[in-house]
Structure formats: C-alpha cells, structure tokens
Amino acid sequence: MNVLELKELTKKFGDFAAVDRLSLTVKEGEIFGLLGANGAGKSTTINMIASLLPSTKGEIELMGRIIAKNAKFAKTNIGLVPQELAIYEEMTAYENVHFFAGLYGLRGSLLKSRAEEALAFTGLQDKKRSYPRDFSGGMKRRLNIACAIAHRPKLIIMDEPTVGIDPQSRRYILNSVRKLNEMGSTIIYTSHYMEEVEELCTRIAIIDHGKTIAEGTKEQLKSIITDRKTVGISVRSTEGLQIDKLLEIAGVREVELDEERRTVTIASDAEVNNLNRMIQQLLEDGMEIRAVDERQPNLETVFLTLTGRSLRDS
Amino acid sequence: MNVWRIAIKELKWFRDPKMLVFLLATPILLMLILGTALSGAFQGSAAVGDIRVLYGASDGAAGARFEQWLGESSSVEGIVFEKSEKEEDAAVQDVKNGLYTGYVALESGGVTYYGSSRSVMENGIVQGMLTSFAERFKLETAIPDAAQAEGSAAGAGIVKETSLQGPKRPGAMDYFAIAVTTMCIMYGAASAGQLIDMERIRNTASRLLASPVTKAEIFAGKIIGTLLLNAITIAIVVLISRYMYGANWGSNWGAVAIVLMSQITFALSLGLGISYLVKGKAAGIIIMTIIQLAALFGGSYWQIEDNGDFVSKLSGYSPITWTNEALLGVIYGGGEGLMPASVAVLLNMGLSVVMLAAAAWIMRRRVGL
Numbered sequence: 250m251n252v253l254e255l256k257e258l259t260k261k262f263g264d265f266a267a268v269d270r271l272s273l274t275v276k277e278g279e280i281f282g283l284l285g286a287n288g289a290g291k292s293t294t295i296n297m298i299a300s301l302l303p304s305t306k307g308e309i310e311l312m313g314r315i316i317a318k319n320a321k322f323a324k325t326n327i328g329l330v331p332q333e334l335a336i337y338e339e340m341t342a343y344e345n346v347h348f349f350a351g352l353y354g355l356r357g358s359l360l361k362s363r364a365e366e367a368l369a370f371t372g373l374q375d376k377k378r379s380y381p382r383d384f385s386g387g388m389k390r391r392l393n394i395a396c397a398i399a400h401r402p403k404l405i406i407m408d409e410p411t412v413g414i415d416p417q418s419r420r421y422i423l424n425s426v427r428k429l430n431e432m433g434s435t436i437i438y439t440s441h442y443m444e445e446v447e448e449l450c451t452r453i454a455i456i457d458h459g460k461t462i463a464e465g466t467k468e469q470l471k472s473i474i475t476d477r478k479t480v481g482i483s484v485r486s487t488e489g490l491q492i493d494k495l496l497e498i499a500g501v502r503e504v505e506l507d508e509e510r511r512t513v514t515i516a517s518d519a520e521v522n523n524l525n526r527m528i529q530q531l532l533e534d535g536m537e538i539r540a541v542d543e544r545q546p547n548l549e550t551v552f553l554t555l556t557g558r559s560l561r562d563s
Numbered sequence: 564m565n566v567w568r569i570a571i572k573e574l575k576w577f578r579d580p581k582m583l584v585f586l587l588a589t590p591i592l593l594m595l596i597l598g599t600a601l602s603g604a605f606q607g608s609a610a611v612g613d614i615r616v617l618y619g620a621s622d623g624a625a626g627a628r629f630e631q632w633l634g635e636s637s638s639v640e641g642i643v644f645e646k647s648e649k650e651e652d653a654a655v656q657d658v659k660n661g662l663y664t665g666y667v668a669l670e671s672g673g674v675t676y677y678g679s680s681r682s683v684m685e686n687g688i689v690q691g692m693l694t695s696f697a698e699r700f701k702l703e704t705a706i707p708d709a710a711q712a713e714g715s716a717a718g719a720g721i722v723k724e725t726s727l728q729g730p731k732r733p734g735a736m737d738y739f740a741i742a743v744t745t746m747c748i749m750y751g752a753a754s755a756g757q758l759i760d761m762e763r764i765r766n767t768a769s770r771l772l773a774s775p776v777t778k779a780e781i782f783a784g785k786i787i788g789t790l791l792l793n794a795i796t797i798a799i800v801v802l803i804s805r806y807m808y809g810a811n812w813g814s815n816w817g818a819v820a821i822v823l824m825s826q827i828t829f830a831l832s833l834g835l836g837i838s839y840l841v842k843g844k845a846a847g848i849i850i851m852t853i854i855q856l857a858a859l860f861g862g863s864y865w866q867i868e869d870n871g872d873f874v875s876k877l878s879g880y881s882p883i884t885w886t887n888e889a890l891l892g893v894i895y896g897g898g899e900g901l902m903p904a905s906v907a908v909l910l911n912m913g914l915s916v917v918m919l920a921a922a923a924w925i926m927r928r929r930v931g932l
Binding site: 320 | 565568572575576578579765766767769770771772773774775776930931
C-alpha cells in the first residue's frame, strides 16, 4: 500500500520552479531517503507534504486521500521533525511534548501517557521537568523528535534530524528512527550524511533541480554507476604526494587525500586500465604503498555522478 | 479547545524572570521615582495646574454678587476667574480652543457653566465651586433679610460658607500610578509586534501549522493569551500601586478595569497590526516610535497642561492621553467622568478592531503565519 504518492508535483516561485513535476511513491513501512543538494527542492517538497506550502500544480495523496482536500486528516497522520529546532525554551521538555501532542486532539490521561511515552522513547524521561535551554544540542534534537511522534503519526518526516550533534546522540537518533519504523511508522528521511541514508533507508530518491533523477533501493542506485571505478591506496606517509600529477593520468577524474588515515582515493573511468600508472606515480613521489583495494561505488559516488556535486559541499 | 491550549501556552511567558522584571518591576520603580521626584509639582493647588475660568454677566446684579463672592472667598487658590470682555459666543469659542477651562455665564435666571471637554477633572472642581455660589445666591435671594442681617444668628447659620475645595485632586503618586500604568500598557505594543514573529524565529510556526490547527485558532489563541497575560500583570501593578504606594484608583473598580482593558487590547492590536502591515525590522522601529511619542505627549513623564499650545494639541492624539483622562474622569469626576471614559473605551476598541482586521486579512493571504 502506498502511504504517500506525489503526482507531477510542481511549485513555482514566480518563474522559478523549485519543484518541477516531481513524482514519487512511498510505501507503507518504508524508511524513504530523500537526497538532494541545497536548493534541489527537498525542503519545498517536504513543506508541501506537511501542508505548510500550497502546490502550484500536481497532487499529493496520503493513504489514498488528496491532502489539499483533506488537510486535517493529512496533518493528523503526519509528524514533522523540522530541520531547525522547533521547541519552546520557556516550557519544560514535558510541557513541550504535551502542548504539541494536545494540538492533535489527544486529551486527558491519553495525552499524558503519550507525552511520557515520547519522552521515554527519545531518552528524555529523566529530563522531563528540565527546560530545553539547559539541554545539549543532541538532547534538543531528541526533544524535537519527541514533539513530532507523541500523537503516533502514520508518516514521520525527518528533515536532517542529526545536524550538529555528537556521535552518541546521532547513534541514539538513528536507532530511534529504526525503532519507530519497526513500530509501524513510515518514515521520510533526509540527511547530508550519506552513510546515515545508506544505513537506514530502504528506498532512496535523488532530487536535483526540483526533479527526481533516480529512485530505488541503494543496490539499484549503485548499479546505475557502471562507468566509474574507485581505488583506495594506503601509504606509509602522504608527504611529497603530488595530486596534480595523479590527476594528469588518463581516465582519472578525482583524487581525495585523507591525511589522517594516510589513504589516497582515486576515482577513475572504469574502462581505462590505469592502475599501474597510478602506482608508478605514487612510487615516483616516494610513497611507500601498504595496500591497494578497488572499492564498490557508494551512494556518495552515485550522487556525485548523477548531480555533478558532492552532497556535503553543495 | 486548541485556542485555549495556545492561550495558556502564552501565559507561561510569566515564568521568564527577565520578562517578569520588565513587566512588573519597571512600572513599580517608575511610579516610585516619578511620584517621589515630581511630588512638589503636585502639592496644593498646583496639582492640576492653574485653572483659568472666564465669566461674563448679562445681569448686572448677578455679576456684582459673583464678584463680591469671589472677593470674600478665600479658598479659590489655583483657580483664576477672568472677566470676559467678549460676547458669550466668542468666550465659549476660547474655551473650545483650550485657552480656558470653562466659561461662567451669570444671568438673572441662574448660572450656566460651559466646561471644556478636555478638562474633565478641572470642570468638576469649578462646578463644585459654582454650586456653592449658586446655593448661597439662592438662599440670599430667598431670605434677604436674614442674609443681610449682619452678625445675626440666623444669617450666620443659614448662609454658611461651604468649602470651596472641589473634588479630590490627584497627588504626584496618584497621577503617576495612572500615567506609568498606561505607558506600560502601551509598551505592550512592542511585544505584541513580535507575537507572531517569535514563532517564526523559533521555527515553532512551522510545527504549529503542520498540526491540525487553523491559522485563525493560532491567531486567536495568541491574542487571548497575551491579553490575559497583560491584564494579570497590569492588575498586579495597579494593586501594588494602590496598597504599597497608596495611589488613588477611586472606588469604581469596574470602570477602571474596563478602561485599562480597552487600552491593553488597543496596544496589542496596534503592535500586531503594524507587524503585519510593515515587513521586517521597520515594524519594530515604527512601533517603538509610536510608543515613545505617545508617552512623551501623553503625559507619562510629566503632566501636560491643556492650555491650547502645540504640545497640548498634539497630546490629544496620544492614546495614553485619552486613556489617562478617562481614568482621571472615572476616579475624580464621579458620574460625569463616565461619559469621556466611554468615549475613550470606544476609541480604543474601535481602533483595535481596525488593526486586528488588517492583521487577520494579511495573515489569511500569507503563506505561513
């Protein structure tokens, strides 16, 4: 069953089409990744799904109902975790969750238990009487999530929920997303962290210039990239390495140096046999090679190939 | 239900210590400072400034008796009666122009008083004196023998000189309790200007709009909550000024509350209206300018006398002036003060409706809040 279906969705600001005839479907039980560079139309799409922005053309269906005609139904069944923190600093964690959940029609003991449940789910039960101003960035992010899930929505939209937090909180949030999914919520997840999307999402859509340019499972997306190979070479020291010389080798598209791990990652055209030349150049630069491995394309490579941009640099 | 939920959420601002200091400590301290520092200007007859009253007599006898009474009276300090050389119409026009507090027409049939609508409290004082004169004049006419019998027991007993003091006048603390309270209410426009903006800044606007709540419910909830918050704050300020500083708020608490509530509504509507009519930071600048001018010309820092000059003419356009006059009328003008108070309440509420309607109309057309 399709939980969400976007049909030829278009949003224009003047002559500029932020979203241009975008179509995609999200099935029940999926964690659907939405990838796109800044300005690709990701947030505009999310805002239209959450009824924050009217579309110029096209339709959005939530569980078979057109949301423009069933706004209350749609809003009741969607939980939005905005990219920016959307909580009240002058209210305690419990009051924040209680207030927002109350707007969804929950009352009395049900409202209280759901608010407690959401706080427990995000690991904030011990901090329920504390004010967000005393919270760490990670705790605020978790409260941001708690406010969106207390009413148990069918569809949860998470717009970059792990921005600017410590690894421990990030891990907590990622586990929470998985648990929410296991509990029956369908999730739309956007992130600049490709490894998160790769780890969590069952299906992914890549959006560029307001259009879907690829959609499928991560394996399906990776299979698109057949003309590119990536070689990782570990060296004893990167001192004296001449990147420009490597870039001059036939077929080499990109060279990335990780000084900390002392690794050189070289992206090259698949059909060009240039591994010997790469190794030769590294030896000429005085590098002591420790290991060479040919890497499978990952989502980052897919994204780069399809959009011509790195997700984090965009 | 969601309207109340949002309204109650607004009340939680009260727990913010900074906000509490601004809302409560500022007016209480200002009252103390202004009420103490400027108390000299409010002592004795100078409390409401010199009251200038014109009089004219179409009946010579009545005129002579009035002048005789003025000469005998010892308690008319602070009130200057000037004989008019003009026709009655011209004299009345001078009163309308604010040059005089009132005009007394002395006729054979009695005394007619034309009081300036700008000086409710002063009129009360003058009318009190004229009543005293009329009573004496009437009695002297009815019992001329008794009145003229110098030193007779009857004369001394019947034509008794009643006090020429008018109704109670405000002292410095009384005046500034009112003036500072109304000024602080006006400052409510500044926070009202940020009422919706704060939701946008904190990104909670998108979360509110993503929930099954209409824009109208959010708008109404925030307005009701802020009105309640301001009303509670002002009630505390009024009670502190009454019981800590002994300021006179009169006995008609209902009328005082209605006047104050109308100004709270007006200030909120003004701030909210301008924040929708003018985009960006300019709205805040405009609101603050209006508040400062209203306070300056509204007599919040010193009392502005209505003597017809430029400042006193501008003063009439300050919402603080018309609210202060309404409150002074209710407290010191007795029943007669209720009419100008009603006008002020209607003015505040009418302007509120206009500003709120403009804000609501713009919000409906806008994407987001």
